[in-house]
Amino acid sequence: MLETLYAWFIAPFDYAFMNRALVASLALSLAAPPLGVFLVLRGMSLIGDAMSHAILPGVALGFLLAGFSLPAMSLGGMLSGILVALLAGSVSQMTGHREDASMASFFLISLAGGVMLVSLAGSSVDLTHVLFGSILAVDSTALLLIALISSLIIIILAVIFRALVVECLDPLFLRGQGVRGGLVHSIFLGLVVLNLTAGFQTLGTLMAVGLMMLPATTARFWSTRLEGLIMISVLVALVSSSGGLLLSYHLSLPSGPAIILLAGVAYLFSAIFGRHYSLSARRRRRATPLGADMNE
Amino acid sequence: MDCSKHHGGTSLHGRGLSIPATLLLCYSLSVRPSLFRSSSHVPPSPPRRAVPLFADVLIGGASADICTDSPDTSVAGGLLVCGVVALMSRLQLKDLQLARGGRTVLEHxxxxxxxxxxxxxxGANGAGKSTLIQAIMGTLSPVSGSVECQVPAVRRAWLPQQLALDLSFPMSVEELIMTGTWPSHGAFKGYCGAHYRRGREIMTRLGISHLAHRPLGELSGGQRQRALIGRTLMQEAELLLLDEPFANVDTDTVDVLMEVLRDMARQGATILIVLHDMVHLSKLADDVLILAEGHGRWATPDALLDRYTIGQLSRPPRLPLSFPGTN
Known part of the structure; x- marks a missing residue:
């Protein structure tokens, strides 16, 4: 029995590549979900998706100039992500276009540009790598970079946490307190870009969003508290990334989609059986008696 | 702000009064007891202004017109006290012109x-009340003229109309009230026990201590209004702008909020409140600014009440939506 368990859950990670992949995805699972929670709460769930397209041309350019070098590609992705976010923001400010419209336009342009650049430079195998990642090919440099970025995200998020929360709720109050809400918002978007650049190597530019959003949307069905949302989403991400790796090892599936699909299963399960807002919660007819929370 | 200071129950205006110093200080010390020590006593019926303004004298005397054309008459008035009141006022409007989308809403x-x-x-809907409030908060810059506000931005509080805030964010009542510590704590400093105790005091005073851990999204209109007032108490707001705070709120809540606002005013806060109800106005207001047809006129509540209730007691008093005497 124990041996079977060992063979299933522990033994795969004896391989160095699986080991590195595990550490990388666990690091991402700690940093990405909290960002996703804030995106969901602000009604910006699709921004992450759009951002993932925005980093593609930079990644492709890095790939063109420096070959398959992770630091160059990450740097390029980061720069192009931030550039596109700024451009979209300023175009919508200057033209009075709604921000989602200008963002959508820019992200489509960058996606097309990125795909074009990658195919000009290399084979379709490279394109698949960039778009969908290859978590099993994470080397120590990549691992270091991912761990570094993840730590940075968590630290910066901790620093801007209170401002971010207040900005979500009541931007005018924050402004009255002398904090520019726009600055907090930009830093937050910067963190999203940063997270996507860390994730693209392992999960690919398109899949990296999955580890950010799916755990966050799943958590929404289990908690109505911010702390709860963040903790549950991190937990979901940790479980689905290690589980997805195991699945991909045992069933020889591509690792990125396996991880995200597992998170997707968690989402669907929660949508049906979760404590709040789920299908079963809607059918539930129990209620706490009057005055039950008087002595909280 | 250190915690010990809070613990002792501080004066509402510990800091931030940077204007002509000593006079003001003496004044504030003499008339402002501690906000939180006075929480147990029931305030008397809404007190009238201690210092009569020249405008009052004018209206109470010869003139039957309830409006004074310019509040500056109160400054120019011979009464010394009036001069003092006007000098130390922390919020003045000077020939203000405000526009929205290129169309003038208010002028002079x-x-x-x-x-x-x-x-x-x-004033009627669309008379520019919310526009004026935005200008005072500094979110709308005037076309001409100026808003002169001596209250530091961190001590200004604004309660927008109901539903203007997205309260679906997962935050509890207590957490909302604790964000009122921003002026002293900023984005990083942790809250200490004394602050939590003070948050508790505020919630008890507003009658929402049993809701402390309830998410904002689950509150009723009256409860969220109490919670938002709680934040301004925590913030020790010196300038409070309330946009129809009593709309869709039950009478109990109105009573509690009125009492709290009265107390805040007694501590020295400058409070500006958009009202649509003569009863609320008669209980609460010390002074009235009527907005209509793009202009503003000042009046006293007594004069308004006299004019609009004499001989019509059977009819509920209504607020004038245009300048009295002009139609």
Whole structure:
């Protein structure tokens, strides 16, 4: 029995590549979900998706100039992500276009540009790598970079946490307190870009969003508290990334989609059986008696 | 702000009064007891202004017109006390012109809001009340003229109309009230026990301590209004702008909020409140600014009440939506 368990859950990670992949995805699972929670709460769930397209041309350019070098590609992705976010923001400010419209336009342009650049430079195998990642090919440099970025995200998020929360709720109050809400918002978007650049190597530019959003949307069905949302989403991400790796090892599936699909299963399960807002919660007819929370 | 200071129950205006110093300080010390020590006593019926303004004298005397054309008459008035009140006022409007989308909403708005008093802002829908409030908060810059506000931005509080805030964010009542510590704590400093105790005091006072851990999204209109007032108490707001705070709120809540606002005014806060109800106005306001047809006129609540209730007691008193005497 124990041996079977060992063979299933522990033994795969004896391989160095699986080991590195595990550490990388666990690091991402700690940093990405909290960002996703804030995106969901602000009604910006699709921004992450759009951002993932925005980093593609930079990644492709890095790939063109420096070959398959992770630091160059990450740097390029980061720069192009931030550039596109700024451009979209300023175009919508200057033209009075709604921000989602200008963002959508820019992200489509960058996606097309990125795909074009990658195919000009290399084979379709490279394109698949960039778009969908290859978590099993994470080397120590990549691992270091991912761990570094993840730590940075968590630290910066901790620093801007209170401002971010207040900005979500009541931007005018924050402004009255002398904090520019726009600055907090930009830093937050910067963190999203940063997270996507860390994730693209392992999960690919398109899949990296999955580890950010799916755990966050799943958590929404289990908690109505911010702390709860963040903790549950991190937990979901940790479980689905290690589980997805195991699945991909045992069933020889591509690792990125396996991880995200597992998170997707968690989402669907929660949508049906979760404590709040789920299908079963809607059918539930129990209620706490009057005055039950008087002595909280 | 250190915690020990809070613990002892501080004066509402510990800091931030940077204007002509000593006079003001003496004044504030003499009339402002501690906000939180006075929480147990029931305030008497809404006190009238201690210092009569020249405008009062004018209206109470010869003139039957309830409006004074310019509040500056109160400054020019011979009464020394009036001069003092006007000088130390922390919020003044000077020939203000405000526009929205290129269309002038208000112009030639002049006036001095009394400190330590509640000024009611009345007028029909679309008369520019919310626009004026935005200009005072500094979110709308005037076309011409100026808003002169001595209150530091961190001590200004604004309660927008109901539903203007997205309260679906997962935050509890207590957490909302604790964000009122921003002026002293900023984005990083942790809250200490004394602050939590003070948050508790505020919630008890507002009658929402049993809701402390309830998410904001689950509150009723009256409860969220109490919670938002709680934040301004925590913030020790010196300038409070309330946009129809009593709309869709039950009478109990109105009573509690009125009492709290009265107390805040007594501590020295300058309060500006948009009202649509003559009963609320008669209970609460020390001064009235009527907005209509793009202009503003000042009046006293007594004069308004006299004019609009004499001989019509059977009819509920209504607020004037245009300048009295012009139609």
């Amino acid at each position: 708005i002049d006036g001095t809001f009394q400190d330590a008093a509640i000024t009611a802002l009345i």
